[in-house]
Amino acid sequence: MPARHIAPATGRLGILTPGLGAVASTFIAGVLAARKGLMPPIGSLSQMAHIRLGTRDEQRNPLIREFVPLASLDDLVFGGWDPITTTALEAARTAGVLRGEDLAPLASELEAIVPMDAVFDRRWVSRLEGVRVKPLSSKREQAQALIDDIARFKAEQACDRLVMVWCGSTEAYQEPSAVHASVAAFAQGLEDDDPNISPSQIYAWAALQSGVPFANGAPNLTLDLPCMIELAQTCGVPIAGKDFKTGQTWMKTLLAPGIKARMLGLRGWYSTNILGNRDGEVLDAPENFKSKEVSKLGVLDAILQPSVYPDLYGQIDHVVRINYYPPRGDNKEGWDNIDIFGWLGYPMQIKVDFLCRDSILAAPIVLDLALFLDLAARAGSGGVQEWLSFYLKAPQAAGRTPAEHDLFIQQTKLKNTLREWMGELPVTHSEAG
């Protein structure tokens, strides 16, 4: 199998995050710590995982980062926009994710990262008050300002390449509308200040217009729009959305395939979350929760195929709740109750209590998406990167077949895509291979 041509990862790679709060500051802090050798970048597939090549007997099992030409952590540069944060250090302290003693050795570097003023509109995030916001009311001007920011950052930081990863808040729910139907319609919508254009869309537009790959870490309707897919394909820029698959949904896409693997039936799945950070506060608003809910609810049907298995998965009560509960801080807790049934229809229950940490789980995903999107760009793979569905709650499909949600199929897809690009055979786990 011939390998693809992939341009080498020379020079510096700038990672720009719209939203420089808990997630982005944790991400940056962890990369800085890894660079200093203080702590390995745990949770990052691109940095920590090995990949098996050939048959089991061959014993070829390199690190992914030694197998594919990824940008090195030492070559990363960080920037972003935020309507509230003054520096990455202040963001990290406010978020309270990391202990003071862990921030101390990174403080000066974090303090030097000052986000640019944000494109922000309270109509989409009613619970936050933006104070560091661009004083531009026209959407066309906002888009242009971001394009200028990107160019300036690249020049000032002497970057060879850039990627953008949305780490901002969940916006209020919306359906696609006429303004999203094509690149031309969207461009006109910017001129007309179309109310259906949200800030996250302006960021994505600016990124793609600048040839910068874009990943969407929130459930916002940012990339799942004909205009954005068209633009990404036209410009040959890789995109990947949406919504980082962290705590509860990660668990769900891990348990549901296991239940299905054993052909056990599912009667109901009740998921509740309590969290007390800025994200929890934003999601306490019903219109923002709806965006998240839709993103979270799709998972089960896609995995369980109720139309193929009506006896097992034809009648599922799937309930998802998120509650703002300040005592938790960033330490999100997800409680799932899963009602399954087996042989002769007998019911059983699985209860999962996940005491997780939102930003700790999200941070390595930011890193991996950034590095893999940059790889895709150098490999000439524009448009939707379905092989990155592994990281996303509501992944975009590249073709007509719906995207996969099963974490293990997603993982296989990711690894076999890397193997394919590098000219290696896929692993099949059959007797022969």
Next chain:
Amino acid sequence: MPARHIAPATGRLGILTPGLGAVASTFIAGVLAARKGLMPPIGSLSQMAHIRLGTRDEQRNPLIREFVPLASLDDLVFGGWDPITTTALEAARTAGVLRGEDLAPLASELEAIVPMDAVFDRRWVSRLEGVRVKPLSSKREQAQALIDDIARFKAEQACDRLVMVWCGSTEAYQEPSAVHASVAAFAQGLEDDDPNISPSQIYAWAALQSGVPFANGAPNLTLDLPCMIELAQTCGVPIAGKDFKTGQTWMKTLLAPGIKARMLGLRGWYSTNILGNRDGEVLDAPENFKSKEVSKLGVLDAILQPSVYPDLYGQIDHVVRINYYPPRGDNKEGWDNIDIFGWLGYPMQIKVDFLCRDSILAAPIVLDLALFLDLAARAGSGGVQEWLSFYLKAPQAAGRTPAEHDLFIQQTKLKNTLREWMGELPVTHSEAG
């Protein structure tokens, strides 16, 4: 890819279970109910699951049982041995797994299934008192009596083929010894009444000598012995062991791969079980618990590869406890506490409470192992069937590479083996396939 030659599944298939207690009676009841159309055989991959063939676009997705030539449920005949049970109906009632109303329509058929007197030795299962036991003290005579039983059953029930699935108790822990080193040594050991030969080994010996495939549902040292592997290979008889992967270990081999997929670290895993059935009573004896413990503890290392990932999995406290707790009856409850760590080393906890039903989860595994072993026999595949590791807590490896414990790799291996045997391409989930 050329298909294997597989002989058709003509005539009746007898399924013999040493041990006709909760698991075997639940298994038989469910097959009878499925035959009558009362309830589909939920939990059985062989009966319920579809298998994708070719690329996603081809939309070929038949039922496994329509894809490979399995014996039909209508052609199954049931028999077994038990030191206590008088009939399968009485066993089902004693076990209390199934409600009276579910047993009622099956009662006469279950009552007609009368187990043969068992080869039983309290030295190996101190908590049970056998009353329906062969009055033979010599191991050679015991083996011969079982061989005779097998032949008589086959003739009387007009079976075309037989398979045997161990559904009996966990025996006291033992290490392999000289008597297990070869077929010749074991044959001599039977003559000499070697104390290291346990009842389950005599059953396996009798089965293999009779050309009957054997699956081992308990953690006993039955098949994992040079003598048995040699015998199976010599006779061309398929074998698969050991220990049905039901509640907690099923969950563990589903969660551990998910943790590893995301390169999250693991610091400890504490598993406790409470159960109140005969199995719980047997495992309350330390020497029997040890067999189970060893079987359960191996799982994590095999999946997590601490030597490859010392930073993530190099120091794991893995504790497994089983407690006899009569209020639960057959409704086993497993509680797991999992201590993971992520980005910057921050700890998180996952707690899983699994209110399961032991026999309900085991029954479809008995069915699948029986049908797939019979398939393997007709396909000319003798010896260890590593592709059936999907069903087993401590699967045997066919070659030198250790067996896989990851439930999802096991599932892929099973399905790709079936595809291979039928001349289809393996599924790789890469962009291309």
Next chain:
Amino acid sequence: MPARHIAPATGRLGILTPGLGAVASTFIAGVLAARKGLMPPIGSLSQMAHIRLGTRDEQRNPLIREFVPLASLDDLVFGGWDPITTTALEAARTAGVLRGEDLAPLASELEAIVPMDAVFDRRWVSRLEGVRVKPLSSKREQAQALIDDIARFKAEQACDRLVMVWCGSTEAYQEPSAVHASVAAFAQGLEDDDPNISPSQIYAWAALQSGVPFANGAPNLTLDLPCMIELAQTCGVPIAGKDFKTGQTWMKTLLAPGIKARMLGLRGWYSTNILGNRDGEVLDAPENFKSKEVSKLGVLDAILQPSVYPDLYGQIDHVVRINYYPPRGDNKEGWDNIDIFGWLGYPMQIKVDFLCRDSILAAPIVLDLALFLDLAARAGSGGVQEWLSFYLKAPQAAGRTPAEHDLFIQQTKLKNTLREWMGELPVTHSEAG
């Protein structure tokens, strides 16, 4: 201490339940089973509990029902109203609380209990559709019809005395209004068809006007109204409200006093419930949930006294959620997460998962409230019976001091009231007593 005069419990006592669904049918079935000696009335203090008299050394410890002159189970007669149910048997079957085999020996008696047509108004319970409803649109006529029903039932069933216990649905939330300010205002409101008069208020009015004690098992604003308290006092009729203290709140009023006993701080309490019965469906409507939420939220402050203990209880995030989740049926599940802190402010967490059964917990409360209200009536104790707060989520106070919520103080209050009425000394648990 001189005992009160209490009239003897001669003749038959009729227990009337507005609402003859899951709770009332389970209550009746259990009393019938206890009468037949099939099963003791578990969960009933009045029937099962002993009460210590005098000092520990005296060893006097009679059953409550042998200590105070309660009506006997054999003298109870059952009746009620329901907008849906045709008979108590049909109600029990629909509810699915009790197994068929448990209902069988009681079937004919349950079938003979036919509820009267209900006073029902969908404005207050939007999720239910009443079909067995009195065809009267005027509230005055509805009240009179209920008064007539009561009198007819008493005569036909040859009852000596009656009590009424609300076992119907939760009504939409309301605040008291002018029509509730006095007996006169309420009487006029009935004439005027005041929209603020809810069905449950009409039942209570009819009961009190008929001299029938009334207990309120739902969080409805039925008795907590000046008009009702005035009427109960004027007529000398005992009343007790509101909202049966069953699963989660029972647990809360048991844990919160324990936390306070140890002077541990409380930072937050998150309670979520999943249930799938008619009650769950009704509470899925936000206006009905609000009634329940208010009833459930008051508990903590009353117990923990944040004004007395600002350091410990001055900042509590208390969240209560109820979700309709059909797979559970009547088997309600409550999950509580409790964030406490101790020495040096260090945080700890308590998580309680309560797999309970709503009607099973409520049924004995119906019995006890009925028998104790009847006792109070015979003891000449009219108005609010604060000593019955033990059974209620949001108990009414008899005087100006707020009612107690601590389950253990409530229990002491109940028992010491009985002791007092019977001329015994209270138990103090001091060294001397």
Next chain:
Amino acid sequence: MPARHIAPATGRLGILTPGLGAVASTFIAGVLAARKGLMPPIGSLSQMAHIRLGTRDEQRNPLIREFVPLASLDDLVFGGWDPITTTALEAARTAGVLRGEDLAPLASELEAIVPMDAVFDRRWVSRLEGVRVKPLSSKREQAQALIDDIARFKAEQACDRLVMVWCGSTEAYQEPSAVHASVAAFAQGLEDDDPNISPSQIYAWAALQSGVPFANGAPNLTLDLPCMIELAQTCGVPIAGKDFKTGQTWMKTLLAPGIKARMLGLRGWYSTNILGNRDGEVLDAPENFKSKEVSKLGVLDAILQPSVYPDLYGQIDHVVRINYYPPRGDNKEGWDNIDIFGWLGYPMQIKVDFLCRDSILAAPIVLDLALFLDLAARAGSGGVQEWLSFYLKAPQAAGRTPAEHDLFIQQTKLKNTLREWMGELPVTHSEAG
């Protein structure tokens, strides 16, 4: 009611702890922090709780420490013995209970507390290796050395009074023997180096001989011996044992009374603990676990009275397990599964997961026991202080009636004893009071 004469709390009170590890160092740190006004002494009844006097209408509700003449925190002096610890600061750092930032302001004071060499014998605590141990092999000499230590400490620290609270390890299980039958026998046993005399007994002996009140925080057989009770009574020295009631048993004595209050049945209670501190390591030895198990198992019967309530509590499977699990450190986790049954015998389950902190819960108990024992001494109350059962897993009874385990009765007993001593009426919660 006339008040007792209680001598005033003048001068300094020395608190001596045999065992200066996690619990004692946390206790001392918290008192120091409270003195400095850094953090109130949360969890301490003696410091934080109010006590109601008279009827509810009187509104008299003083702090306990303002109601009874307790020693002030400012007058406390700390000392102890430990076979491993060098200073209280080093102990706190090793234990890892408190964060560095919380220890910093207390460091110099903690460092100045240097434990005396211990009386230690590995026969009783096999998992620990003592290095700071008195080089005396004769038990008589050991006792004398401790008596000398006590006298020296009192003089050097200018203490007015002393109390001793055992904060050391759990010793191996033992039954009382002849040597414990009387003061005389024990004195002779010291001479004879009787092997049945454990180190904790030598400490208690030395304390009582020195007129120092003694509380026993471990499940050791220290005070529950005729010789010790005789000695305490003879010398008029207050004693209180045994085993601090912290996490799981605290919860148990809170839930069990709640279950009983409602007359719900109990079929089983399964308790498992995971902990990773020195205590967990010691309890990993079966002979030491047995001491703890016996202490923990007694609780339920005492509360539930199976002989009075055979239908409800006549058949309980009560299982207690403790597992050493290093990932937890001092953060003990207790998981309880409680199988109850209600109306018509229907089963329900309560599951409690308690993520607690062992030393954080124990520390305020050390403080309260010390202060209340000192109060008792000044009040002339020698011998067993049953009113302190509130703090203890296996409380000693003062008379023939067994000690109470119900947390709420214990609390009432404690408060009513204080009221009685101060000449106030007990609170009864009856209508009248």
